[in-house]
Amino acid sequence: MPAFEHLVVLLYSTFNKMKNVSRRGFVERLGVGLGASILLPSFTAYPQRGALPYATKKLQVAVCGLGRYANLVREGLAASQYCQLAGIVTGSPTKASQWKAEYHIPEKNIYSYQTFDTILANKSIDLVYITLPNGLHKEYTLRAAKAGKHVIVEKPMALTEQDCQEMIAACQRAGVQLAVGYRLHYEPHHIELKRLGQEKVFGQVRLIEASLGYRLADIDPKDWHLNKALAGGGPLMNLGVYCVQSSRYVLGEEPVAVTAQFGPVTLPHLFTEVEESITWQLYFPSGAVCTSTATSTCNIDRFFASADSGSFELSPGLSYGPFRGKSSQGAFNFPVINQQAAQLDGIAYYLLANKPLPAHISGEEGRKDLRVLEGIYTAAKSGQKVSLR
Amino acid sequence: MPAFEHLVVLLYSTFNKMKNVSRRGFVERLGVGLGASILLPSFTAYPQRGALPYATKKLQVAVCGLGRYANLVREGLAASQYCQLAGIVTGSPTKASQWKAEYHIPEKNIYSYQTFDTILANKSIDLVYITLPNGLHKEYTLRAAKAGKHVIVEKPMALTEQDCQEMIAACQRAGVQLAVGYRLHYEPHHIELKRLGQEKVFGQVRLIEASLGYRLADIDPKDWHLNKALAGGGPLMNLGVYCVQSSRYVLGEEPVAVTAQFGPVTLPHLFTEVEESITWQLYFPSGAVCTSTATSTCNIDRFFASADSGSFELSPGLSYGPFRGKSSQGAFNFPVINQQAAQLDGIAYYLLANKPLPAHISGEEGRKDLRVLEGIYTAAKSGQKVSLR
The missing domain is CATH 3.30.360.10 (Dihydrodipicolinate Reductase; domain 2)
Known part of the structure; x- marks a missing residue:
């Protein structure tokens, strides 16, 4: 079992041993920060919030496509330990203004679909999370890879197996990692x-x-x-x-x-x-x-x-x-967790360490x-x- | 909704209103006698045990084929209100002796597959319940009908639709009724x-x-x-x-x-x-x-x-x-009942009244x-x- 999942299971095991902490209390805390030491006294191997030994900063994420699902990803980013919402890509000036104001997105990290490729020069974005309709997954994965950004693409990864192969090859050539938004692998x-x-x-x-x-x-x-x-x-x-x-x-x-x-x-x-x-x-x-x-x-x-x-x-x-x-x-008897936060942290855990992602994601x-x-x-x-x- | 099912639903409704009678107690009593008035004070329309106004006796049932399922039918007969185990048809002298002794079957009501057709002359058997393997359902339904007995045949009714049509026609010609053992219609x-x-x-x-x-x-x-x-x-x-x-x-x-x-x-x-x-x-x-x-x-x-x-x-x-x-x-929140007893009583309710069985059975x-x-x-x-x- 890969390290991150093993850790999640260990957390639940610990949780089940805690008699004096309500399940809801644990779940709420799990959502905002895995590993708070006061809650998990018996679990010491897991790093503190924001303190992966090999990471000097959180993974900076741009969300590409501000539809319904983007809001779930945004909430996951807010609850994640290793990731941060840093930028957006949208065709809607209204949404751009709204997200900029509400989530404090710097102007320089806001892209339209026309300007998206210039994200290449933006060193404050590490990864593009593609929440566009399925038919656009391939194009934006190829463009993100070309811009040197890691990619998380929502499921289904693309429209055909051939598209997927092209996306995998493009990311390999560009030296970036490609993940699919399989939230249930972290649930x-x-x-x-x-x-x-x-x-x-x-x-x-x-x-x-x-x-x-x-x-x-x-x-x-x-x-x-x-x-x-x-x-x-x-x-x-x-x-x-x-x-x-x-x-x-x-x-x-x-x-x-x-x-x-x-x-x-x-x-x-x-x-x-x-x-x-x-x-x-x-x-x-x-x-x-x-x-x-x-x-x-x-x-x-x-x-x-x-x-x-x-x-x-x-x-x-x-x-x-x-x-x-x-x-x-x-x-x-497992807790309810923020599935996007768990997935984002599970992916970032590898990306921040420059380790290859496990095959299943x-x-x-x-x-x-x-x-x-x-x-x-x-x-x-x-x-x-x-x-x- | 046919009368018998309506009655079952009414019983449960009554059951749910009874605060001082345990569910298990009700269920046990339901198994041995629907409608005992001491248990069902608010339900008076239902006839007393063994006292259907149009019935002078219980339906006398011969079980044909003493395999595993026959034991469930036997238990159902013992728990039923309107039916009684009266005879058996078996190819096994050992089983014949055993059932005769344990369940008090008169010698004259015990048949082998060779002697089965002579059941025609036996006025103390009203119905044959066929629990033989599927491939024998048709033959024994035809023979039971020819002997003037009502039939309950276990599911599946036969091996083909054509077989079913022949069985239906034979029972119509013989003036007997044909039911299929669809226990769940009474559950x-x-x-x-x-x-x-x-x-x-x-x-x-x-x-x-x-x-x-x-x-x-x-x-x-x-x-x-x-x-x-x-x-x-x-x-x-x-x-x-x-x-x-x-x-x-x-x-x-x-x-x-x-x-x-x-x-x-x-x-x-x-x-x-x-x-x-x-x-x-x-x-x-x-x-x-x-x-x-x-x-x-x-x-x-x-x-x-x-x-x-x-x-x-x-x-x-x-x-x-x-x-x-x-x-x-x-x-x-429905009680557990004896499914065979409920089915047998549901069928006997019509046969004893010489009314046609509802289509669904x-x-x-x-x-x-x-x-x-x-x-x-x-x-x-x-x-x-x-x-x-």
Whole structure:
């Protein structure tokens, strides 16, 4: 288990031993600063807030694309230990003014999409966090890399596996690191799912049911999620990626084949370009199967895994939670954390040390997901089982 | 809502108002006699134990096929209000002696498969409950009907829709009634699922996930469930029928198309004739989709439905429970009942009155399930979407 996740698990272990500190109190403190020594007397190996031994400053982050998700990233930055909101990239002068005033962004760190490439000369920005629509991920990753900045790109990493490969190569050439915004890799319930699956605590996992959906009946018809060029697809791209991800990291395997089916269109005035819902089945080398639905027709948010001698599940399970879950050994008792802060600190922990990012948060991980997502679409369109070997 | 189910719901309502009677006490009493007046002071419309106004005696039941399931039926008969174990049909002299001694079966009411047809002359048997392997359901239903006996046949009703049609026709010709052992129609959690779905309490149901499986790694390789001729198929036939049933009665619709996929064989020494696992997707006229897995690879037992403004779920959900569940309005609080006793009394309530059985427990309901099960197999074998119109 990589160092940062190990540390998170250790924190929860400590938390569970503390009888006199309320869970809420701990969670609130966890959100604003992991490792405050007064709360964690038995845990001394972890550095104090803002004092990584190898870091002289926080990672300076520019957020690129100020849509809804950018606000979650901003809140994560505010709660993070090793990162700081330093700049913005936006096409909206109104948003630029607003963020500048509210979050004290220096004028020199504010970019439009036209001026973005001049960020090359700005030494006060270390990393660009791309929260643009999916269809713009590739272009802005390439431009950020060319400008010498590390990149975190939101999931799905791009629209195709080929795009991902180009993004990975561009970052390698530029000597910058590329991460995908896989927040759940830093979330304690999901770290536990991964442990239960990969360490075969209940034996081999045989069947996973993982589904995520939000009813979008009231969405603005102009929302980019409904636009094929900007979104790349419907709920499979935006939600299904969590189902694919979780099945892959719980099993620790890559699927070798997929079958898939488009669901019916119940909101035809909205879903003219992208699918409204889709179901699929992933087949893994061990013989495990994962069945999933990603949908904009209704709400669903569940993860369940059945192994030889037990099962484990979360519901809510793949959204922003708060997660609830259990295994055959009993209910989970993990705190609610700021998922973006944990992810940002998990990434910064490596970047500040100039160490390579672990594979599971890297561009390579994003590429593997896109390979599967493309396979799902191919299977749904053809009605045929598609090999992913 | 048919009278008997209405009555069950009324009983629970009464139960929930009783503050001084423990739940377990109520449940035990419910198992041995619905409607004892001392327990149910506010419920007077319901007849006393054994005193249906139109019935002079209990329904006399012969159990045909003394395998594992026959013991559940026997326990149900012992706990039932309107039925009584009167006879047996078995190929095993040992079992015949054992049941005769333990359950006081008169010698004249004990039949072998060779002597079974002479039951025609036995006026002390009203109904034959067929708990034989699936592949024998048709033959023994036809023979029981010819002998002038009412029939309850366990699910799945037969191996094909055509078989079901022949069984229905034979019972009609013989002037006997034919029921399928759909115990969950009399189970309070499932009566509530049906109400929530069909009455659209949370609006239109859009997506159902219903899966049932038991890991059969340790099953006797000679068990009839592994034998194609006797079982008709693998877990789809024995477990999948519950997933199909529940989706049909929650939606109150018949599926119009199906896609399906066989799962991998992980126990190749056992699953040489029937599938080890299967996944499928049912498409309903309303646009609702039901995704399911029936498997012998691992344990799974879940039902979930998402509607426009809320969801409802059970887990355990399709087995013998005890069921646990909730809706968007909160946790369910229904008692645990003897499912076989409730089903037997539900059926006897009509047979003793010489009234036609409600459609949802009739042979016609079994036929509709077989139509879907056959469609699932056709879809899985062909890899094509199969129309059920």
